[in-house]
Amino acid sequence: MNAPVNAPKLYDCRDAFAATLERLATENQKVVAVCNDSVGSSKLGGFKSKFPERLVNVGIAEQNMVGVGAGLANGGHLPYVCGASPFLTGRSLEQIKADISYSNANVKLVGISSGMAYGELGPTHHSIEDFAWTRVLPNLPVIAPCDRIETAAAVEWAATYHGPCFLRLSRVGVPDLLAEGHKFELGKANLLREGSDVTLIANGTLTHRMLKAAEILAQRGIRARVLNFATVRPIDEDAIIAAAKETGAIVTAEEHSIFGGLGSAVAEVVVDNAPVPMKRLGVPGIYAPTGSAEFLLDEFGMAPPAIADAAQALMKRK
Amino acid sequence: MDITELERLAREIRLRDLRAVFEAGAGHIGGEMSVIDILAALYFRVLKVWPDQPKHPDRDRFVLSKGHTACALYVTLAKRGFIPEEEVSTFLQPYSRLNGHPNCNKVPGVETNTGPLGHGLPVSVGMAKAAKLSGAMYHTYVVTGDGEMQEGSNWEAIMAAAQFKLDNLTLIIDHNRFQQGAALADTNDIAPLRPKLEAFGWEVTEIDGNSMHEIVPALEHRGDRPHCIVAHTNKGHGISFMQDRVDWHHKVPNKEQYEFALAELSEAM
Numbered sequence: 001m002n003a004p005v006n007a008p009k010l011y012d013c014r015d016a017f018a019a020t021l022e023r024l025a026t027e028n029q030k031v032v033a034v035c036n037d038s039v040g041s042s043k044l045g046g047f048k049s050k051f052p053e054r055l056v057n058v059g060i061a062e063q064n065m066v067g068v069g070a071g072l073a074n075g076g077h078l079p080y081v082c083g084a085s086p087f088l089t090g091r092s093l094e095q096i097k098a099d100i101s102y103s104n105a106n107v108k109l110v111g112i113s114s115g116m117a118y119g120e121l122g123p124t125h126h127s128i129e130d131f132a133w134t135r136v137l138p139n140l141p142v143i144a145p146c147d148r149i150e151t152a153a154a155v156e157w158a159a160t161y162h163g164p165c166f167l168r169l170s171r172v173g174v175p176d177l178l179a180e181g182h183k184f185e186l187g188k189a190n191l192l193r194e195g196s197d198v199t200l201i202a203n204g205t206l207t208h209r210m211l212k213a214a215e216i217l218a219q220r221g222i223r224a225r226v227l228n229f230a231t232v233r234p235i236d237e238d239a240i241i242a243a244a245k246e247t248g249a250i251v252t253a254e255e256h257s258i259f260g261g262l263g264s265a266v267a268e269v270v271v272d273n274a275p276v277p278m279k280r281l282g283v284p285g286i287y288a289p290t291g292s293a294e295f296l297l298d299e300f301g302m303a304p305p306a307i308a309d310a311a312q313a314l315m316k317r318k
Numbered sequence: 319m320d321i322t323e324l325e326r327l328a329r330e331i332r333l334r335d336l337r338a339v340f341e342a343g344a345g346h347i348g349g350e351m352s353v354i355d356i357l358a359a360l361y362f363r364v365l366k367v368w369p370d371q372p373k374h375p376d377r378d379r380f381v382l383s384k385g386h387t388a389c390a391l392y393v394t395l396a397k398r399g400f401i402p403e404e405e406v407s408t409f410l411q412p413y414s415r416l417n418g419h420p421n422c423n424k425v426p427g428v429e430t431n432t433g434p435l436g437h438g439l440p441v442s443v444g445m446a447k448a449a450k451l452s453g454a455m456y457h458t459y460v461v462t463g464d465g466e467m468q469e470g471s472n473w474e475a476i477m478a479a480a481q482f483k484l485d486n487l488t489l490i491i492d493h494n495r496f497q498q499g500a501a502l503a504d505t506n507d508i509a510p511l512r513p514k515l516e517a518f519g520w521e522v523t524e525i526d527g528n529s530m531h532e533i534v535p536a537l538e539h540r541g542d543r544p545h546c547i548v549a550h551t552n553k554g555h556g557i558s559f560m561q562d563r564v565d566w567h568h569k570v571p572n573k574e575q576y577e578f579a580l581a582e583l584s585e586a587m
Contacts, residue, residue: 054451059474059478063471066440067441067443067475068443068447068475068478071440071446072451075447075448077452079444094434098431098434098437
C-alpha cells in the first residue's frame with residue numbers, strides 16, 4: 001500500500017519521462033529514442049544533446065516511425081518511440097498491431113499529450129481513443145501513470161520488460177501522489193485510500209481528482225476507497241472483484257471516451273465476476289468543445305465535487 | 319551456388335510451391351512465381367545466414383513485405399534448412415505455423431510479421447539503421463510488390479532511408495505489373511519507378527527479375543546510398559497459362575491445370 005502524499009506543486013510527467021530515459025541511456029547504450037519531429041513536445045532535447053546518434057527523428061511520418069522502431073528492436077536496440085498520442089496510436093494503429101504487438105517487438109511506445117492535453121486544439125488532437133485502440137491488442141501492456149513518480153517508475157520498468165508496451169502520458173500538471181521510490185508493478189493497482197462504501201478508480205490525470213472527491217465524500221460521512229489503475233491491460237482483476245464485493249459500487253473516471261477505456265475494462269471484470277452498480281465518467285461519445293484540458297474534464301463531470309455527487313447517486317442503486 | 323544451380327533450384331522451389339498451393343487449395347501463386355528467382359538468389363547465394371542459428375546477431379536481414387506470397391518463402395526456408403522440408407505439406411492446415419502470411423515468432427528465419435502491405439520497408443529501414451548505430455556489418459534486404467508501392471508508408475520509409483544514408487539497405491520491387499484486382503497501369507500507375515526512387519536519393523538498378531544472370535550481380539552490388547532494384551518480372555513466371563494474367567493472383571489451379579503446370583516446370587529442369 002502506498003500512502004497518498006498530497007502536495008500542492010504540480011509536475012509535468014514528461015519531465016520525469018525525459019530524465020529517466022536519459023539516465024537509462026547513460027546506463028545502456030542500446031537505448032534509443034525515436035520521434036516524429038517531436039523533440040520538443042516529447043522533451044527529448046536533453047537526450048538529443050547527450051546522445052545525438054541515438055535520437056532517430058523520422059520526420060512527420062508516424063507509420064514509418066513505428067516500423068523503424070520494430071526494426072531497431074530486431075537489430076538489438078531498445079527503442080522508445082515517442083509522439084503525440086493521437087497520431088502515434090491512430091495514424092499507425094496497424095503498424096502497432098502487425099509490427100509491434102503481433103511480432104512481439106521489444107518496442108516501448110510512448111504517447112505524449114494524451115487525453116485532452118491538447119484541449120484547445122480541437123478533437124483532431126484529443127487522444128481519447130488510445131486506450132480502446134491499444135488495449136484490444138495482445139502482448140501490449142497499456143499503462144497510464146498518475147504522477148511523476150509513477151511515470152519514472154514505469155519508464156524504468158519498461159526497459160527491463162522484454163516485450164512491447166504503450167505508455168500513455170499527459171502534459172497537464174499533476175501533484176505527487178505516490179511515495180518516492182515507488183516501484184511500478186505491471187497489472188497491479190495501488191490502494192491510495194481505504195474505504196468500504198464505494199470505490200473510485202482512475203489513472204493518469206484523474207487519480208488526484210478521485211482523491212479530492214474522496215475527501216469531499218468523507219466530509220459527507222461516506223468512506224470511499226480510491227484505487228490507482230496505471231495498468232489498463234492487463235487489468236488487476238483481483239482488485240476490481242474485491243472492490244465490487246467489499247464496497248458494492250464502483251465509479252471510474254478517465255481522460256478518455258467512456259467507450260473502450262478504463263471504465264469499460266473495469267466493467268468487463270465486474271459483469272463477469274461480481275455485478276454491482278457502476279458509473280463510468282469520461283467523454284460521453286462526443287467530440288469535445290474548445291477549452292483547456294482542466295476545463296473540459298470539469299465540463300464532462302469530472303470536477304471533484306461532481307465525481308463525489310456521482311458516487312453518492314450511485315450508492316443509492318446498491 | 320553458381321547461376322545454373324540457382325536456376326535449377328528456383329525451378330524446384332516453383333514445383334514445390336505449385337504443389338503446396340494445389341494441395342492446400344489456396345495461395346497466391348502468381349506473385350509467388352514472379353518472386354521465386356529473387357528468393358532463390360538471396361537464400362542460396364547472397365544472404366549470410368545460419369539456419370541452425372536463425373537469430374545470429376550478424377545474420378543478414380531479409381523481409382518479405384509482400385507477405386501474401388509466404389508459401390514461396392516457406393519452401394525456400396525449408397530447402398535452406400530453416401524448417402523441415404516435409405513441413406511445407408502443412409501449409410494453411412489447422413494449427414500449422416505456416417499460415418498465409420509469415421510469422422516471425424513461429425517460423426525460424428522470418429524477421430518480422432508481414433501481410434498488410436507497406437509494412438516491410440519501414441521495419442527494414444529500422445533494421446538497417448540499427449546496424450549503423452551499433453556498427454554491425456549485416457545487410458538488410460526487403461522485397462515489396464509493385465502494387466504495394468501504392469502504400470504511403472513505403473514513401474515515408476524511402477525518405478528516411480535516404481536521410482539516414484542507409485547504404486546497407488537493398489529494396490527489391492517485384493515489378494510484375496499486376497496487383498490483386500487489375501493491372502498496375504489500370505489502378506494507380508506508379509510506374510516508372512526508377513525516376514521516383516532516384517528523386518528521393520536512392521541508387522536504382524533495373525533488371526529482368528526472372529533472369530538469374532541479372533539478379534545476382536544486382537543483389538551483390540554495394541554503393542554509397544540505399545539501393546533499389548526494380549525487378550521486371552512476370553506474374554506466374556514459368557507456367558505459360560498463368561503468365562501476365564491478373565486472375566492468377568490467388569486463383570488455385572484445377573487438376574488438369576495443375577498437371578499441365580507440373581509438366582511445364584518439370585520439362586525445363
